[in-house]
Amino acid sequence: MGSSLRQVALVGTAVAVTGGVAYAVWSYFSAKPPAAQEPEQLRWLQESLGARAAPAEQHDKPQSKQILVLGLDGAGKTSVLHSLATNQVKRSAAPTEGFNAVCVNTEETKMEFLEIGGSESLRSYWKMYFPRVLVLIYVVDSADHDRLPVAKELLHRLIRNDSTLPVVVLANKQDLEGAYCITDIHDALGLSEIGDERKMFLIGTHVAEDGCEISSSMKDARELIAQLVSETQ
Ligand SMILES: Nc1nc2c(ncn2[C@@H]2O[C@H](COP(=O)(O)OP(=O)(O)OP(=O)(O)O)[C@@H](O)[C@H]2O)c(=O)[nH]1
Numbered sequence: 001m002g003s004s005l006r007q008v009a010l011v012g013t014a015v016a017v018t019g020g021v022a023y024a025v026w027s028y029f030s031a032k033p034p035a036a037q038e039p040e041q042l043r044w045l046q047e048s049l050g051a052r053a054a055p056a057e058q059h060d061k062p063q064s065k066q067i068l069v070l071g072l073d074g075a076g077k078t079s080v081l082h083s084l085a086t087n088q089v090k091r092s093a094a095p096t097e098g099f100n101a102v103c104v105n106t107e108e109t110k111m112e113f114l115e116i117g118g119s120e121s122l123r124s125y126w127k128m129y130f131p132r133v134l135v136l137i138y139v140v141d142s143a144d145h146d147r148l149p150v151a152k153e154l155l156h157r158l159i160r161n162d163s164t165l166p167v168v169v170l171a172n173k174q175d176l177e178g179a180y181c182i183t184d185i186h187d188a189l190g191l192s193e194i195g196d197e198r199k200m201f202l203i204g205t206h207v208a209e210d211g212c213e214i215s216s217s218m219k220d221a222r223e224l225i226a227q228l229v230s231e232t233q
């Protein structure tokens, strides 16, 4: 495994646990592709994504921390976000036709996750929001062996021009029998080819049974993301 990769197990002690995680706000909605949004929704999206690019003095309120969630269609992005927000496994039943915004408040930080659907027609929008976020979460279906090369290509293309953006790769669907293990996912995505300058993590996740409490790896992922955004902003 490349030196740029830090397994979440090693991160356990470094991550400041946020104590009782409180979800004071959980907003979730699904919408049409950004180009088809009402002006009000588009404005919200642009403002909400503006923090990384805009100078701090332009904002009188503390900005929330934006996290972009990308990955191929069906990888499990929406399911992971639902589950992170509610602390309970909740699998998505429908593909995202535009974007989903999910806010998760912990005691220490307010995080805004923005998922853009992974279908081919939506991938052209990924790059549009990419430069303005603090952390990229990239979700892959660990059992979808055939499409891992495409997932790799898209990931490498996305981060090519930003050598410092932290990236958390979630190797999802680890519950499936044919799922590649973390080492195989690491190799299939060519993570060792990605520069050492950025913080890069690879975590195995699954969103298996509806209604159960989320797994410890999902909790680790949430703590790690909270830690990364607090370090980055
Ligand atoms: N077995 C298993 N199924 C999962 C897991 N995560 C998601 N799924 C299922 O995979 C399918 C796709 O999940 P979504 O969360 O909609 O995937 P997505 O990445 O948001 O897809 P798009 O919105 O189309 O880009 C759904 O049927 C989910 O129930 C998982 O960890 N294990």
Ligand SMILES: [Mg+2]
Binding pocket: 077, 078, 079, 092, 094, 095, 096, 115, 117, 118
């Ligand atoms: Mg989705």
